[in-house]
Amino acid sequence: MQDEPTPNELIKAVADFLRNEIAPEIKGHNAFKLRVGINALDLVTRQLALEQGSDAAEAARLKQLLGVDAALIDLNRALCEKIAKGEIDLQTPGLADHLWQTTMDKLAVDQPNYASYKRELGNK
Amino acid sequence: MIEEQLGRCVAAWYPGATGVTGAAKLSGGASQETWTFDIVHPGGNAGAILRRAPPGYGASPGRAAGLEAEATLMQLAYDAGLPSPRVMHVLKPEDELGRGFIMQRIEGETIARKILRDEQFAKARPILARQLGKVIAGIHGLPAAKLPKLREISATKEIADLEREYRSFNWPRPVFELALRWLRGRDPGPSKEITLVHGDFRHGNLIIGPDGVRAVLDWELAHLGDPMEDLGWICVNSWRFGEIDKPVGGFGSREELFAGYEEAGRKVDPARVMFWEVMGTLRWGIMCCGMMQRFRQGPDHSMERAMIGRRSSETEIDLLRLLAPKRG
Numbered sequence: 001m002q003d004e005p006t007p008n009e010l011i012k013a014v015a016d017f018l019r020n021e022i023a024p025e026i027k028g029h030n031a032f033k034l035r036v037g038i039n040a041l042d043l044v045t046r047q048l049a050l051e052q053g054s055d056a057a058e059a060a061r062l063k064q065l066l067g068v069d070a071a072l073i074d075l076n077r078a079l080c081e082k083i084a085k086g087e088i089d090l091q092t093p094g095l096a097d098h099l100w101q102t103t104m105d106k107l108a109v110d111q112p113n114y115a116s117y118k119r120e121l122g123n124k
Numbered sequence: 125m126i127e128e129q130l131g132r133c134v135a136a137w138y139p140g141a142t143g144v145t146g147a148a149k150l151s152g153g154a155s156q157e158t159w160t161f162d163i164v165h166p167g168g169n170a171g172a173i174l175r176r177a178p179p180g181y182g183a184s185p186g187r188a189a190g191l192e193a194e195a196t197l198m199q200l201a202y203d204a205g206l207p208s209p210r211v212m213h214v215l216k217p218e219d220e221l222g223r224g225f226i227m228q229r230i231e232g233e234t235i236a237r238k239i240l241r242d243e244q245f246a247k248a249r250p251i252l253a254r255q256l257g258k259v260i261a262g263i264h265g266l267p268a269a270k271l272p273k274l275r276e277i278s279a280t281k282e283i284a285d286l287e288r289e290y291r292s293f294n295w296p297r298p299v300f301e302l303a304l305r306w307l308r309g310r311d312p313g314p315s316k317e318i319t320l321v322h323g324d325f326r327h328g329n330l331i332i333g334p335d336g337v338r339a340v341l342d343w344e345l346a347h348l349g350d351p352m353e354d355l356g357w358i359c360v361n362s363w364r365f366g367e368i369d370k371p372v373g374g375f376g377s378r379e380e381l382f383a384g385y386e387e388a389g390r391k392v393d394p395a396r397v398m399f400w401e402v403m404g405t406l407r408w409g410i411m412c413c414g415m416m417q418r419f420r421q422g423p424d425h426s427m428e429r430a431m432i433g434r435r436s437s438e439t440e441i442d443l444l445r446l447l448a449p450k451r452g
Binding site for chain 2 (some may be wrong): 016033036037039040043073076077079080081084086089090096099100103104106107110111114115116117119120122
């Protein structure tokens with residue numbers, strides 16, 4: 001077992017330092033790159049916090065939809081194949097809900113400030 | 125170094141020019157660069173832009189129209205009275221600057237967030253969608269006989285290209301599968317009319333001033349095809365920069381865009397435009413995935429590319445909003 005602090009706590013501490021102490025000192029193109037870097041660290045902390053829960057829920061929905069059990073990536077491959085062949089479509093009960101939930105969970109990590117995401121959060 | 129070369133080049137076709145100054149690279153990947161500089165002249169300096177593939181780089185990759193074709197298209201647009209820089213010179217081997225061209229520099233803004241938020245563009249925003257409709261109509265009306273050799277792309281071919289690229293990533297994306305299926309099922313078939321299509325008509329490639337649109341740039345993806353493609357592409361949510369209720373670039377409505385287009389004597393097919401908007405949303409999503417691939421495979425191992433890979437999920441939510449909207 002690894003000791004504390006957790007990766008999440010470490011990355012957050014670094015991101016906060018860069019954001020609060022370094023970013024105000026940097027100008028020009030490197031300021032832009034630093035912002036991208038801080039965004040990347042923030043994304044990683046969100047993923048570390050949220051991924052386990054959303055992956056488990058996604059796998060459970062896929063098992064239900066497909067009637068099989070496998071690793072998450074293989075379940076997704078199986079779903080893709082069925083959509084491509086037309087065996088599952090938006091008329092299939094549960095597909096639209098599954099895609100919406102999965103996509104919302106991705107946006108919660110990738111880009112929680114994206115306007116479409118914020119709109120749909122309020123649209124539940 | 126580049127100023128000396130540019131100075132020699134400019135002296136050959138700009139009477140009275142004594143050299144160039146202030147050369148600075150604006151952007152550039154390995155194979156394509158954009159430089160800004162001033163031509164020094166006793167009667168007043170002139171702002172210019174060099175767009176080139178440096179010496180040693182051959183033909184443009186894949187989908188690109190090629191720099192010579194870009195120069196021809198910009199000059200045609202300029203001659204037709206469309207907002208376009210004048211092409212000053214197409215590079216020759218003896219210029220030793222590589223391949224490409226030099227054009228007039230037009231002052232203004234290309235950054236979407238500034239155009240959508242800064243006070244100086246407050247008067248431009250309400251008129252832009254209609255203006256751009258007119259400009260797109262003008263582009264689609266450029267004389268076919270004068271066009272350079274360009275690829276022809278139909279909806280069917282574009283769907284197949286996107287599918288091939290998506291499959292090459294070997295990463296399952298159920299929302300993209302759904303979009304591909306939707307597009308194949310609604311492929312409107314060949315367009316009755318085939319015209320010049322700009323191919324990348326959106327924020328970033330438009331110079332905007334307080335008075336409205338001043339220039340259309342970046343003809344790299346120009347091709348022949350369904351004119352409705354350009355109208356769909358500029359409505360893709362990714363170019364609204366948060367202003368999601370204003371489908372045209374975050375500043376205007378489809379109705380205004382279409383009205384401008386039809387005032388110029390051309391006809392809009394709204395269903396076809398919507399089809400191309402879905403196609404464009406998927407296309408940008410696949411382009412984001414492509415950035416991730418290039419980040420992984422190098423040589424451009426940059427954070428920016430890596431993070432653009434994480435923007436493909438933005439197009440997934442936009443595709444769901446188009447194809448499976450929630451009530452509410």
